Amino acid sequence: MNENDLLQHVYAANDGLPAGVLIPPGDDLGAIRFGDDTLLVGVDQLIGGVHFDPVTAGPEQIGRKAVTRNLSDVAAMAALPVAAVAAVALPREADPAWTRRLFDATRLTAADYGCPLVGGDIAVADGPLALTVTVWARPAGVAPVTRGGGQPGDRIYVSGTLGNSLPTGHHLDFEPRVGLARTLAADPQRRPRAMMDLSDGLAQDLPRMVSHAEITAAALPVRRAPAVKDDRLPPWRHAVGDGEDYELLLIVPPDVDYPAHIDGVPLTRIGRVTDIGGVVVCTPEGTRHHLNGFGWEHRGGER
Ligand SMILES: [Mg+2]
Numbered sequence: 001m002n003e004n005d006l007l008q009h010v011y012a013a014n015d016g017l018p019a020g021v022l023i024p025p026g027d028d029l030g031a032i033r034f035g036d037d038t039l040l041v042g043v044d045q046l047i048g049g050v051h052f053d054p055v056t057a058g059p060e061q062i063g064r065k066a067v068t069r070n071l072s073d074v075a076a077m078a079a080l081p082v083a084a085v086a087a088v089a090l091p092r093e094a095d096p097a098w099t100r101r102l103f104d105a106t107r108l109t110a111a112d113y114g115c116p117l118v119g120g121d122i123a124v125a126d127g128p129l130a131l132t133v134t135v136w137a138r139p140a141g142v143a144p145v146t147r148g149g150g151q152p153g154d155r156i157y158v159s160g161t162l163g164n165s166l167p168t169g170h171h172l173d174f175e176p177r178v179g180l181a182r183t184l185a186a187d188p189q190r191r192p193r194a195m196m197d198l199s200d201g202l203a204q205d206l207p208r209m210v211s212h213a214e215i216t217a218a219a220l221p222v223r224r225a226p227a228v229k230d231d232r233l234p235p236w237r238h239a240v241g242d243g244e245d246y247e248l249l250l251i252v253p254p255d256v257d258y259p260a261h262i263d264g265v266p267l268t269r270i271g272r273v274t275d276i277g278g279v280v281v282c283t284p285e286g287t288r289h290h291l292n293g294f295g296w297e298h299r300g301g302e303r
Contacts, residue, residue, distance in 0.1 A: 004204075027146050028076035028196050029137060040079050040137040040144065044069045048091075048128030052172065059098050061172040062131065063105025069199070070135040071113055071176035072246040076197035077144040078185030079137035081115035081178065089123045089130040106131070113178065142186045145195040150210040150251035152275035154193060157258055159265050160247040162202060163238030164225030171244035180265050181248055190258065194251040201243035203291040207279045209251060215240070215271035215281040215291065240281060240291055 007026070014024040022038055023031035029042040046066045048054035067084065074081045086106055090099060110117045115135060159180060165171040177197075184190050198205050202220075206213055217236035223245075225238070251273060252258070258267040271281075279291045 023077075023144065023146060027148075028073040029079065029144075031077075031144060038139050038144070040074070040077055040139075041134065042070055042073045042137075043132060043134040044073070045130055045132040047130045050128075054129060057172060059102035060105040062129070063102045063107075064109045065172050066106055066131040066133045067109040067113070067115070067135075068174060068176050069246070070133050071115070071178055072174070072197040072199070074135060074137045075176050075178040075181040075248065076195055077137065077146070078139075078142050078181045078195065079144055080140040080142075080182065081113050082136045082138055083118045084110045084115050084133055084135045086117060086120040086134075087123075087132045088120070089125045089127065091129055092124055092126060094124075094129070102131070106133070113176070142182050145181070145185050145192055147194055147196045147209045150194045150213075150273045151253075152212070152273050153254045154251045154273040155254060155256065155269055156206070156213060156215070156271045156273065157192075157250040157252060157267050157269050158198070158202075158221065158247050159250075159267055160245070161221045161223035161266070162198065162240070162245050162247065163220075163235065163242045164223045165242055165244035167225045168223055170223060171246075174246040176246065177248050177265065180263055183263065184250070184258075190252075190256060192250040192252050196249050198245040198247050198249050199243065201245070202240040202249070203279075204243070205249060207292055209249065210273050210279070212274040212277055213271055213279045214274050214277075215279075217281050217283045219268065219270045221266060221268045221270075234283070236281065236283065 011026045014026065017024050020033040022033055029040040031038050031040045046052065046062060046069065052062055052065065071081055107117045159177050181195065184192060194209055196205060196209055220236050220239040222235040222239045260266060280288045281291055282288055
């Protein structure tokens, strides 16, 4: 069983949820009715050896990423972060000074984004460090944008650049696109029809939004990386398959045209939603590759 199969099992229970659930499992955040307001919530875990290299990543980078991964999901809904809680499982050998730096980084990053850390839990365990952060958010005047709703003919955009997130260190120091997402979603002329953040790579994530789409390989904004020995993959393969981009993947109506930059963030049109043929990438040589299968699966392996 792979991660997508497990998710389908989870989503199969969505029909039984109470009416107060506004956005069920299957989106970047869930949402519930909360009095007259909407409360969005999401959780992400960061595990040593899976989401960061415990030998090379410092406590400041780990603490920051635990929060910014969640904030990238908040951005994907065009929501405004409100508060966070954190749970940590510390390896028995964890150094106290190192651990204090980890906690400080988690708290300070959350505070920087207007999302104070208001509680948590500490455990000591045999095993790698695991830091789990839950973030609440609210619409604050901008209706949440979900993953669904893309129509054939719609344009597909991404923010920033894609691929090579590990060799460039991007996977630890990315900027969650909260401001950009809210700017676009608040503007009726530019509001995306659907949106998510790219965490597992375009090949894994785009099929979670639409069943059929065509991506133009030559249009993909590939993140530049130091030359890697024996890298035989064309650049577009990195852009679709590496993962950990934490950029916005946007689907907009055919008449919406984004400029090359908004508030200093690059926006690139990479393809369109279609009505047949699955999710494919078209190379300059004229080859069509099915994207399903190029992305990253979280289960197993170092990343
Ligand atoms: Mg997400």
